[in-house]
Amino acid sequence: QLVESGGGSVQAGGSLRLSCGASGYTYCMGWFRQAPGKEREGVALINTAGSTIYCHDSVKGRFTVSRDNAKSTLWLQMNSLKPEDAAMYYCAASQAYCGCNVAAYNYWGQGTQVTVS
Numbered sequence: 537q538l539v540e541s542g543g544g545s546v547q548a549g550g551s552l553r554l555s556c557g558a559s560g561y562t563y564c565m566g567w568f569r570q571a572p573g574k575e576r577e578g579v580a581l582i583n584t585a586g587s588t589i590y591c592h593d594s595v596k597g598r599f600t601v602s603r604d605n606a607k608s609t610l611w612l613q614m615n616s617l618k619p620e621d622a623a624m625y626y627c628a629a630s631q632a633y634c635g636c637n638v639a640a641y642n643y644w645g646q647g648t649q650v651t652v653s
Contacts (some may be wrong), residue, residue: 539558540646552587558609558610558629563583566581567628570647576626580599
């Protein structure tokens with residue numbers, strides 16, 4: 537089970553920190569997002585060793601994904617937010633795969649809304 541929190545509404549240039557709590561071991565945890573009328577896309581992933589993947593150049597340098605394995609908690613620090621970052625953000629986990637392919641993840645949270653104006 538994955539439970540996200542931390543979404544909200546901010547002005548462009550602002551920051552938000554998303555959190556996701558997991559129950560049990562997860563090899564790879566990550567963040568995906570889906571804007572209205574668009575497909576769900578990967579944002580940032582991290583495995584138990586701390587290796588990270590950022591799925592788009594547009595978030596590199598602005599978003600930072602991190603996790604605490606002992607607490608099974610995942611975070612996404614989002615800085616310098618832009619209107620195009622607005623979306624429903626989902627936490628996802630996989631026991632074997634760690635990449636940007638949405639279809640490869642079989643554990644999902646309910647999502648948390650991020651609005652940027």
